[in-house]
Every structure is written in structure tokens, then in C-alpha cells.
Amino acid sequence: NFCSYCIVPYVRGPEVSRTMQEVLEEVAAHVAGGAREIHLLGQNVNSFRRREEGSSRFAELLRRLGREFPEVWIRFTTSHPRDFDEAIIDAVAETENVCEYVHLPLQSGSDRILKAMNRGYTSRDYLEKIQSLRRKVERVVISTDIMVGFPGETEGDFLRTLEMVEKCRFDYAFTFVYNPRPGTAASRLVDDVTPDSKRERLERLADVTRRLTARSLQEMVGREEPVLVEGPSRKDPGRWAARTRGNHLVHFPRCGEDLAGKVVRVAITSAGSWALHGRLI
Structure with a gap:
């Protein structure tokens, strides 16, 4: 994905996916070593194996991990709205140990700006995916990135x-200001804001x-x-x-017992x- 403001694809080159077997073997090694959580990472995890095989196999990967390693929690980051499809939503909803958390960067609620960013989706496309997530994945938590x-x-x-932020009711949002990156398409535009x-x-x-985060957290009380x-709190x-x-x-x-990793x-x-x-129960 070549978003017009992002330098990463130019620095790191085209997407490359590891094989399904390599991922399964590494997960098996971590689980054998005592891992309780597996976090799948990628610039765009949703396009796993697309470049190599012509279509994404990410939903299949989630389901296989769920079947073969049911005792560990599975997370993934980051998703691209263009490639985040119903097959992935269904895999999250139907695979018991895939955590109910999705980070799905919106960036902008304006179709004109999304087009200028070369994001590859419209605000309506994005909202429909959020609505599907909330309909199919019980108590899903959704975070996002937004640029102004x-x-x-x-x-x-x-x-x-x-x-759009109000409609999507994001649980968390990471917000930031646009800054031009030399070498990107957006850097050739007039930074007129x-x-x-x-x-x-x-x-x-x-x-x-x-306000939305406060509401989301308050709904958890009780x-x-x-x-x-994860371990002792860094602040306390x-x-x-x-x-x-x-x-x-x-x-x-x-308490007296070491709970780290449990x-x-x-x-x-x-x-x-x-x-x-x-408080601990």
C-alpha cells in the first residue's frame, strides 16, 4: 500500500509474506516455550500471502492458529481497511482464542481527503466494516489512527x-498532525493548513x-x-x-504470588x- 503521506513502503520495499508453515512453526516454538499470547505483526497483516499467491490467506491463518494453539490468545496488528474483509471478521468472530480487538486506521472521514491520501476506500466502505465488526464480534474493541x-x-x-468518529464510536484513537515526509507523493502538495x-x-x-474512550472504559466497570x-506497573x-x-x-x-505471564x-x-x-478474584 502506497499511501501518499507514508515513507515506509519506499524504505522497506514491497510487501513480503512468510509462508504459512513458517508462521505456524514459530508460533509452536513460542507456545512450547511458555508463551500465553501470540501477536501477529505486519505493515498490513490482511494481505498475508496476497503478493505470493494472488489472494489473502490471513483469515485462514487465524483459524489454523485457533485450531492448533487453542490455549493462547491471538492478536494482530495492523489492518488496512481496504483489505479488511468479511472473511477476516468472520474468523475473529468464530475463532474462540482470537481476541476481540481490532486496530483499523481511519485517517480521515472525508472521501476527498482519503482519495488524496491514496487510501483505497471511502468513508462508507469503512463504516460498513465497523458496523459488521460490531454486529458479528461480541464486545469488540476498536481503535484507530486519525490524521488532521x-x-x-x-x-x-x-x-x-x-x-465519522461519532458514528464509529471508537474505543481508542491515536491522533496526530500531518507532517510532510520527503520523497512521498504528499510532500509535493502544498502544505496549506x-x-x-x-x-x-x-x-x-x-x-x-x-469522551468516547471514557465511555468505553466506564462500561467495563462492574x-x-x-x-x-504483563508484569508490574511501570508507574506503580x-x-x-x-x-x-x-x-x-x-x-x-x-499479592505475594508472581502472576506475570498468567x-x-x-x-x-x-x-x-x-x-x-x-481487584483479583
Whole structure:
């Protein structure tokens, strides 16, 4: 994918996928070594094997991992909306140990800006995928990336982005300001959105995304959740840091037992601005 603002494809070259067997063998080795979670990484995991075989086999990979390694949690990053299809959504919904978390970068809610970014989808395409995810994957958690201030972005374009954010009800959003990267197609465009306008739009966008994240976290309070303990909290060593299947960060008091790397159940007692707090059950 050659998004007009991104330098990565020029630096790293065309997409290359490992073979299905190589992935399965490496996962088997990690599981044999005690891994409790496997995270599939790629610039665009959804196009796994497409260049080599003519079509994506990512949904098949998820299902095979689910069958062969049912005891571990499976996550994946990053997805591209153009290639994120119903087969992948169905695999997430139907494979028990694939976590209910999807990171799906929107970038903009304006079709005109999406076209200028060379993203390969429209706002309607994107919204339909989000709606399908929420319909098929129970309690799915969705995060996204959003850029403001792309060359040519008008106030109307930005308002369409805000509208899309509200419609999609993102649980988390990573927001940033456009900066030109030498060598990209976008760098040849006039960077005509003023720094002040970029900052002001970013603040308005953050107000919306923070509200949606707060609502998402508050909805978790009172629930009992399985979490995978990552280790002591970096900010408070007296508490454990753990992740739910939906990738919510949870902090809870440490006890005498070493829980790092274990799946335990916690009761969610309160929500902060970016994380949850709980107690061990």
C-alpha cells in the first residue's frame, strides 16, 4: 500500500509474506516455550500471502492458529481497511482464542481527503466494516489512527472526520498532525493548513475521542474479566499491569504470588482516563 503521506513502503520495499508453515512453526516454538499470547505483526497483516499467491490467506491463518494453539490468545496488528474483509471478521468472530480487538486506521472521514491520501476506500466502505465488526464480534474493541491537517483539508473535511468518529464510536484513537515526509507523493502538495489550524483541529478531535474512550472504559466497570498479566506497573510497582482480551489496560494490587505471564480473573472496580482498575478474584 502506497499511501501518499507514508515513507515506509519506499524504505522497506514491497510487501513480503512468510509462508504459512513458517508462521505456524514459530508460533509452536513460542507456545512450547511458555508463551500465553501470540501477536501477529505486519505493515498490513490482511494481505498475508496476497503478493505470493494472488489472494489473502490471513483469515485462514487465524483459524489454523485457533485450531492448533487453542490455549493462547491471538492478536494482530495492523489492518488496512481496504483489505479488511468479511472473511477476516468472520474468523475473529468464530475463532474462540482470537481476541476481540481490532486496530483499523481511519485517517480521515472525508472521501476527498482519503482519495488524496491514496487510501483505497471511502468513508462508507469503512463504516460498513465497523458496523459488521460490531454486529458479528461480541464486545469488540476498536481503535484507530486519525490524521488532521492533510494538504487541502478544509473545515468541512474535518467536520466529516468528526462525524465519522461519532458514528464509529471508537474505543481508542491515536491522533496526530500531518507532517510532510520527503520523497512521498504528499510532500509535493502544498502544505496549506496552518499550524494553528492543525493544532486547533487536533484539540477538537481529542475532545471527542477522549469522551468516547471514557465511555468505553466506564462500561467495563462492574464486570469480571480474564486478563493476561504483563508484569508490574511501570508507574506503580505495587500493582500489576494486565490486558483484557479487548486490549484494555488493567491495574490491580500485587499479592505475594508472581502472576506475570498468567491469565487471571479480575473484577473491574473503576475507570481512569486511559486504563481500568480492579481487584483479583
